Ligand code: MD3
């Protein structure tokens with residue numbers, strides 16, 4: 001069904017509470033140095049409600065004038081992105097089935113009321129590499145469609161500790177986050193909750 005044949009795998013509760021807590025500590029220490037920025041849509045400059053930062057050699061950014069892209073420096077501080085926590089290399093190795101390590105970790109923070117419109121991830125030159133996602137904190141209503149702009153969608157709840165692997169055709173499916181459910185987790189510390197952090201691990205470059 002949905003899983004396996006499309007390449008979409010939801011690993012429910014893959015990370016236990018201790019692993020989630022350790023990952024949050026590693027993430028927030030890095031966000032201290034590489035603060036969340038407010039992404040803006042290409043051309044319109046409309047601000048997204050999700051706030052973002054990145055870890056790893058490359059990070060995904062967007063603004064009015066230059067649009068969606070990967071770059072090595074934080075758009076506000078101009079500093080290189082922090083390195084990836086070791087736990088994320090380990091997770092990638094355990095679940096991705098891909099021989100090379102991730103080059104980018106996009107960190108999305110959703111406050112109450114934040115959402116992410118339906119879109120297709122297509123800014124990576126590494127079109128065939130999988131994407132691995134980790135959910136931390138409050139639960140979210142996630143909606144997955146197919147490869148085309150129209151057609152049916154399926155809603156799923158992503159809870160803290162869930163890991164999603166997108167390999168194969170599902171890598172090109174449209175998807176988005178309709179809402180979070182504030183107050184459904186106590187994982188994140190004060191200042192970050194109510195809220196949800198999603199990490200996506202990616203290959204960006206095609207390689208040789
Ligand atoms: C399905 N993030 O950063 S993660 C994104 O919860 C993004 O923050 C969402 O969509 C979030 O681009 C969803 C799970 C996910 C990630 C990539 C996918 C699902 C996907 C790519 C193709 C299909």
Ligand code: FE
Pocket residue numbers: 119120121175
């Ligand atoms: Fe996406």
